[in-house]
Amino acid sequence: MYTKKFQIIALILLIFFSCKNETKDYVFSLSGTLNNPSSEGVVLYQATDLSQKKFEPVDTLQVNPDGTFYETYKLQPHYYNLKVNDSTTIDIIADSLQDIIITPKATDGYDITGSPDTKLFEDYEAFRAKVLQTKVYPLRGQLYQLLRQKKPENAEKIATLGKRVEHAEASYRDTLINAVKPMGTSLAIYPTTLRWNGDKDLEFYKSLATQFAKEHPGLDITKRIQKKVKIMEQVAVGGKVANILAPDSSGTLQPLDKNLGKYTLIDFWGSWCGPCRSEATQLVQVYGQYHDQGFNIFGYAVERDKNRWKSAIEQDQRTWVNVSTLDWYSNPICANYGITALPKNFLVNDDGVIIAKDLHGEALDSKLAELFSN
Known part of the structure; x- marks a missing residue:
């Protein structure tokens, strides 16, 4: 009798642990309730290139009339965002075996549970x-x-x-x-x-x-x-910069490697960037002081509006080579230089090797005085 009882208990335990350890047939799930979902569909995007701010759509969710939804995915663990409507996007970091639940907060926004990574x-x-x-x-x-x-x-x-x-x-x-x-x-x-x-x-x-x-x-x-x-x-000090080939304000392609002086400041700036514009006076001064000795400036503008860019060049008297692809940060140039904020600059020698970076104000003055006193 005891043997039979033990067999029954063992069978119950086996069933329990088998259910507990059952492998999910999906990597992660998303469920919950959404406020004012877009009539065109709620879309899940995967981050494919952060440096160029690219997100690719991977699914359109089926949302019920009451805003509830449930979806499972066999996608890789990744950084996703859920575009609910034109004004609401929800960031989600989905790892394996996570059942992620999204619920509206009492005020604005959403609570996300089931994802410690999020x-x-x-x-x-x-x-x-x-x-x-x-x-x-x-x-x-x-x-x-x-x-x-x-x-x-x-x-x-x-x-x-x-x-x-x-x-x-x-x-x-x-x-x-x-x-x-x-x-x-x-x-x-x-x-x-x-x-x-x-x-x-x-x-x-x-x-x-x-x-x-x-x-x-x-x-x-x-x-x-x-x-x-x-x-x-x-792009650390000692590294060699990638070449830049981009049009100037007249549309002429300008290569960085053909515009290198004995020392060149590669200046990433923007017409909309207050700190960039405020240091223009100093750049004009050091360019005038050291250009004849082999100093050059190569400006790359992170821009969308060509007219604003051209106007800023004129107002700031940036007479050196200035280029832009006019596609904001979404380009290989910004990606290759790790540009995610402005201002940013790199001081390179005639071989394109970085000897200093992020030089502004007195730091730039001192470094150039040191280089050109030898």
Whole structure:
């Protein structure tokens, strides 16, 4: 009798653990409720290239009349976003075996449960927004207000405030590593690679990418993180820059390698970028002072509007070569140089090897004085 009881108990335990460990026939699922879904369909996008801000559609969800939905996917673990309507997009970091539930908050936005990786990315974005709101935006607003006035007597104020904005924005980018470190090797680190910055943190990011590859072999995300680190190495001091071939404001193609001087400042800027415009006076001064000795500037403008770009060149007296592909950040040039924010510059020798980077204000003056005193 006891033997039969034990057999029954063993059978029950076997069934329980078999059900518990049953393999799902999907990688992850999405379910929940959406407010005001688009009549044209709610679309799931996968991030295919962060540096060029490209997301490709992978599915159109079937949403019930009451806003509820349920979908399963055999897609790779990845960074996705769900476009609910023209004004609402939900970021999702989906890992294997996650059942992700999306529900409306009492106010605006959505709560996402079932994905610890998405929560880590939300925390990163909240940290980033707080630093911008407290450290960068107030100064940036003051600078743009002065620039809009277009008063010559504000030149000194603009230059001083521009340096403060540059310092605040550089500090902001350097601070973001403190939000990345707690994330470990979560898939959530992938979207943060858009703002990985700085030679001084390169070894940390290289180590993180190596560990990530060990824990997530074969994923598309893994390859993209490794590519990001490779680009960071290429644009570190000592690396050799990629060539640039782009049209100037007259439409003539200008190659970087044919415009290299003894030393050349590759200046990434934009007509819309306050700090970029505020340092134009200094660039004009150092170009005039050192150009005859072999100093050159090669400007690449991150732009959409050709007329605004041409007007800024004229107003700032940027008489050196200036080029732009007029497609914002969505181009191989910005990708090859790791450009995700402005201003950004690289000082290279006549072989295109980077000898310094992110030189602004007194740092640029000092470096050029040192180079041309020898």
